[in-house]
Amino acid sequence: MTSPENLLVCSTVGEVFALNKTDGTRVWNSKLSGVGYGVGALFVFDNKVYVGMNGHLVALNLADGAVIWNNPLSKMWWSEVSVLVTSTNSNSKTSSYEPQSSIVLVGSFGKVCGIDPELGGTLWRNELKGGGYEMPCLMLDSSTPDAVLVGCGKRLYKINIHNGQTIWKHKLSKSIMAPSCVTMATHQSSLQAAFTYTGFNNNPVAQQSRRHEQERQSGGG
16 A cells, blocks of 8 residues: 555646556546546645645545545635635644645635535635635745635635635735736745746646636637
């Protein structure tokens, strides 16, 4: 059996795969029934793989790819989904794949939700008032472990991860141009980004932009 640390999880065309990083063999693959086709936003935490795709959030068992639960996120329609998972106990010393208290944060269609990682139910939803219906960008900051920073439209929000309440919000621009995506960075997040690559694993904005371009060219956007 392949250990959790040696798994590479990937997604394409509506499926999720797990490979052995050492020899490249396939350990499992999971077809997400009822979710449609797309590239899933992936986040591995504890013993689960969280997949955001087409307005759904699906939790898979990291060991065998079995579906644990599927949350068809209310009012997020079939939009792309941003996914983050964070521990709700900042003093936890467990390893990254051992069970611990956590919350799943998802963003899509101008909204952010907190999801119960065990049962998959929606704990809270923040409508990001004034942010429009763009893809929210989510960022965690270790200096404030009980909050998530969210960029959407032309605004920034700081949101309590436990109850979804807005701590503060700030309008960045008074431009009359159509709302757009917001990017964010801190010193810490930039250092972390240096160890990643040019994908959209947890904020698949590139995929959303490609879809809008396809709709425009086909006359449907």
